[in-house]
Amino acid sequence: MLKINTAEFLQGVVDLRQLPKNELRETLFIGRSNVGKSSLLNKMCNRKSLARSSVTPGKTREINYYIINNSFYFVDLPGYGYAKVPEQMRAGWKKLIEDFLKRGNPIGIAMQLIDSRQEPTPLDLMMMDWLEYYEVPYLLVLTKADKLPVSKLAKQLEVYRDRFKWNLTDGCCRGIVPFSIVSGEGRNELLKYIEGHLKEKPRQKKEAV
Ligand SMILES: Nc1nc2c(ncn2[C@@H]2O[C@H](COP(=O)(O)OP(=O)(O)OP(=O)(O)O)[C@@H](O)[C@H]2O)c(=O)[nH]1
């Protein structure tokens, strides 16, 4: 099993020209504001405050790069869907994320986070469409799993599996995984998936249109 020995914040990127020159494998963490992105990143790295939990949601406008074991990246994309964000900022976010995915990075995978108690929002669905379009393999991670009774969580998993059947069989979704920072549920599964990715050959680069 992959072990995370070191995790360091590398840099925040607001412009794609600032992307690290060193092209290493990367795992993207994507999700709306407050879904538990920073918490999950910290849990993955067994750190308390590597990724800062923001006091004001929607504040993070940067793509945050962390370097893990000095050999691959965790990439925290800015959370979306926060109602109070001005329209102009929202457009900026969309452009930054889409340009970022458009690079067609052949050595990236993603974790799409959705709150296990909720339905996917239109922006979650748009993000998943982008991942499918740019052919980025991803796991759908249902966060805060401890907040649901076991039977409800099982039911919710069924609902998600049914709804995203196409993504699971013909698309790029490689699995749907409940996750909790309280119980640690899901952590090993994510590590296993990342480990597999680190061993894979780079994919064919998809041409941007
Ligand atoms: N019970 C429980 N609470 C969680 C879990 N994951 C996150 N939370 C809580 O949810 C809140 C939001 O978590 P964050 O990790 O800051 O969310 P975020 O997605 O990084 O939010 P932004 O940075 O604002 O986009 C915090 O109060 C966390 O403690 C979980 O697995 N279980």
Ligand SMILES: [Mg+2]
């Ligand atoms: Mg955060």
